[in-house]
Amino acid sequence: MRISVVGGGVIGLSCAHRLAGAGHDVTVLTEARPEETTSAVAGGVLFPPPAANSGRVDRWTVASVREYRSLGAPGVRVIRGTYFVPREAPVPSWAFSMPDLDHEPGRLTFTTAVIDTPVYLAWLAGRVAALGARTEFRTVARLDDLDADLVVNAAGLGGGRLAGDSTVVPVGGHVVHLADPGLTEWIVDSSSPVPRHVIPHGRHVVCGGTQEPGRADVTPDPGVTADIVRRCRELVPELADAPVLGAKVGLRPFRPEVRLDREGDVVHCYGHGGAGITLAWGCADDVLSLV
């Protein structure tokens, strides 16, 4: 089948990989190169934020963690870390599928994948091309006039616009890269009033972050950068002397829940909010089933 996948972020590329791997004739249509997408801003730790929890999110998370562990891809490491949560928060159900889970009120410790997203996405785009898929860099204005048997709408924020879905909104996220002093564990702290995270990738550490509903621009702010560095150094004192390498802002494609369904010859897969890296492979499996 001739399939156009609109979107070249983690969702579009994972779908394109599954579809081309199953023998379909795939073309990826994207405005941006992989390293310019929101996906390339993500800190890349694999578990969903609390707001995203549901049965299918659990299933997608488990499938994705399994896939990332088995890929042997550059930019992917599997390491232990700690997730601080409010003391009264229940243990999320996906956590029980994580190997070596330890939990006590206010704290979960487990092993999961961390993804250096620009490195991984470059590799994934190469794998997609190696499976025979083509990529065209252009803006798609409408889904119904593409020359294909079937279209996959995996365009993140743009996916909402293309589907006429006003429930998709941008939520800005600001991160800072520091040189990695050799950290061996990730930390996500959702227990403090402003959440923060420290995700080590070997050469650099992604520190964050912010949640800014309605943000439209992606220009880092020096004041926010300084505040993130201060908060993350407080959380991980080993970062005290780590040089600041740069800052990035991305716009998470938020929706009350991920849209993954088929409408005629269009399969929609967008609205992954703050969990697209985590959910990508599980969603790509479901997209393949719908095709």
Ligand SMILES: Cc1cc2nc3c(=O)[nH]c(=O)nc-3n(C[C@H](O)[C@H](O)[C@H](O)COP(=O)(O)OP(=O)(O)OC[C@H]3O[C@@H](n4cnc5c(N)ncnc54)[C@H](O)[C@@H]3O)c2cc1C
């Ligand atoms: C600061 C930050 C930290 C994050 N941390 C994590 C994390 O640790 N773990 C996690 O799981 N997730 C994390 N996320 C969330 C994750 O980055 C997103 O959920 C994910 O990137 C969404 O992927 P996507 O492919 O749907 O969208 P995108 O990466 O935005 O890709 C959309 C693609 O569609 C293309 N496109 C859009 N409109 C059109 C059009 N009209 N025509 C052609 N092409 C179009 C774009 O060019 C792009 O290629 C984080 C996000 C941010 C901002």
